[in-house]
Amino acid sequence: MTLKAQYTEHSMQVAYTPKQLRARIRYGEYQTNTSGQCQGFVQGNVVILPEDWAADFLRFCQLNPRPCPLIAMSQVGDPLLPELGDELDIRTDIPRYRIFHGGELMQEVMDIVNHWRDDLVTFVLGCSFSFEEALLADGLEIRNITEGVNVPMYRTNIPCRKAGRFSSDMVVSMRPMLAADAIRAVQICTRFPSVHGAPVHIGDPSLIGIHDISSPDFGDAVSIHEGELPVFWACGVTPQVALETARPPLCITHSPGCMLVTDLPNSKLAVL
Structure with a gap:
């Protein structure tokens, strides 16, 4: 069976809608990375900041759309994002x-109910993870x-472009491919x-400052087969690196790979 056929078969067997997967997450039944889950729907990186830091971060996203493509922003103090999902909290x-406190990672938790502020x-x-679907669909x-x-x-x-208190070098994600596939x-x-x-x-990872492709800074190493090239995309973990420099008194993010799964179809983000 070809990769494209395998992908089509897998897509037809998706067990959960985004809302159902969020419910499983909410009740502690799903606690790992979301790659490959809910094919067809947008997944998002998340950054949560106090209001007096929000304008600088918004500007950082606007100046650096490749690593920080903004798709939604909440009202102050509102944990709901109805434009991204039914009952999404x-x-x-x-x-x-x-x-994070003062730019330092303090803990990793399964929910932030007790950390939420107005x-x-x-x-x-x-x-x-959203464009991975399009790549898989093409075989x-x-x-x-x-x-x-x-x-x-x-x-x-x-380097990313600086905005107020936020500055950073880019974080990238990597997928190995043959040259024609790249x-x-x-x-x-x-x-x-x-x-x-x-x-x-x-190609050559050292040209962008990566000296050991077998030891990623985030996520897990993958096999690179003979004849394959490493292909690097801008990554939404970049803001977490910017937070290390900006050092806001409080910041909450997703753990790398553990994304917000939305009800927004990937097709809505495609430019035809």
Whole structure:
């Protein structure tokens, strides 16, 4: 069976709608990465900040749309995002959260009900898991899905544009591919600027400051077969690196790979 046929068969056997998966997450029945879940629907990176830090972060996203493609922003103090999902509650509907104080990671938790405040603003950024579906549908292999692990992510020396208190080098995610498949991936992902768009680099990882491809900074290592090139996309973990520099008194994010699964179809983000 071809990869495209395998993907089609898998898509027809999806067990949960996004709302059902969020319910499982809310009640502690699903606590791992969301790659490959709820095919056809947008997944999002999440950053939650106090209101007095929100304007700077919004500007950082606007200046750096490749790693930080903004798809939703909440009202101050409101944990609900009805435009992204029926009954979606940002306090409970992500498998794992990270709590930062002064830019330092303090703990990882399964919900943030006890950490929620009336001055918090939620940002949801596009995620590479959304364009993985389009690549799979075209018959391209996604190695982290094949191997059942989180996508490998790396810090780079590619600078982002500074905005107020936020500055950072880019974090990238990596998927190994044959050269012809990498070219096809560029063509496909160019249609999805709201979920990171086309790759930012193909080939020698040292050219973007990655010195050991076998040791990702986030996620899990994957196999790279003979004749394959590492293909790198801008990654929504970039804001977490920016937070290390900005050092807000409080920030809450998703844990890498543990995304917010929305009711928004991926097709709505494609540029035809």
